[in-house]
Amino acid sequence: MFRSARTILMTLVTALAVTVPAVPATAVPATAGPPPGIVNVAHRGASAHAPENTIEALLLAARQGADMVEFDVRETRDHALILMHDTTLARTTDVESVHPGRAPWRVADFTLDEIRELDAGSWFGSAFRGTRVPTLREALRAMSRTRLGLLVEIKTPRLHPGIERRAAVELRRSWDGPLVVQSFDWDAMRAFHRLMPDVPVGLLGTPSPGELRGLAAFAGQINPPYRDLTRDYVRAVQALGMQVFTWTTDDPGVMRRLGSYRVDGILTNWPHVLARL
Template identity: 35%
Template sequence: MLVTHDNWPYPRWIAHRGAGKLAPENTLAAFRLGASHGYRMFECDVKLSADGVPFLMHDDTLPRTTNAREVLGAGQSAVGGDHPWGELAQLDAGSWHSRTYAGEPLPTLDNIASYCLRNSFYLNIEIKPTPGQDAQTGEVVANEAARLWQGADVPPLLTSFKPDALEAAQAAQPQLPRGLLLDTLWTGWLETALRLECVAIVCNHALWDTSSVTQAKSAGFRTLSYTVNDEWAAQRLIELGTDGIITDRVDLFAPWTR
């Protein structure tokens, strides 16, 4: 389907990095935990390995969420994108969180797509390039998403803080829906989203107020927020009429009752 402002299939509640902080972020284990709390849409970060494999990771570097120093050696680059997938696939991406998840691997976009498609879940893919690889990452992620979701009822929503990444995704697979991520309302944000033919603006939740929501909606955009972990903040966004809430607190917000 073609996702537009008027043809918007995604639910309001979106689980951040799978299950927020309750499981190791950006892993299949986190997705499964988020699903157990009733979530049907997930957000994740995708970047490229040195040999061009899209995989899930938020940080530019590996040590916070993997045992890279132990496996790859102290003398090796800490940047995830500097390593081929064969090396990254050997890493433990769960032990840093808790012993329960020891041995949890880094997933590829292919792994996550298979899980989501088999369970009729929706996905928000944040294109998270290694510095200097904005356009390459946008192109590869868009092409892979188009391949993996070919024939699916609902495509993934591609978002990024990097306009160059979104522009490359737009050029590669213009039919896939895009959203511009914002941590400030920098000069030209609305014009940039229009130029990139985005369907959504995804803001730090504190940036949404009556004025910014009106601007975005008047220009034809859906309005989403990250990362919303307090009831008062969620209620404020609902009262403002925004469309999507990305949260770590899958244990606090029950999407089937709100």
């Protein structure tokens, strides 16, 4: 079902969207941008314009010129996989008013049915009132209608033993497009690689140059915060056959600098800005 890591990622690099959505001329300075071939990754969807980790944000990313969307996966009390960044539901839903007596409102303390009751859009804006927290399966089905690839982050696997296996089952069942799975937990990514060896895994963070060779045995990407990057570090990662997807910037000047380092992908909340560049 899945192509090799190199085929998947090189396909994304060589098939970047050529239709760039219109944005105001003042949104991006008129200067040289990054070189062609940088994968435009919408961070939690087009999260500057729609509530993060919702179907609305994911689909908007496609309209804003993204090549991939990144989203976060957590597990509920009854082992359902949902899109949610934080350990708790408080920041991006109305859980405090719906369930006032259940602080600190951890995702892992609620069932999927309880989470389906919550409004995950009003915090962002009244236009998104009634938006729901999607399951992983719902997100995969929605994204299958686009041509975008997915960068799926598994959050805090140590809090959810077995989440790697459950995510692998759902991805096999519901997704047949370009895919990378990433986490800050490198041991979990080693385990996921054993489950789905044809799917590239990304390691979030900035391993030392001395660690890179060992990590290249199973990792397809090293994905550091952009402030940690230097041109030499990017070259060291790429020399071992891995890619660098860096996060997260909305600044055109920073995007241009990262482009000069020849990074492979940039995560941004403003995919239309990177598309314009």
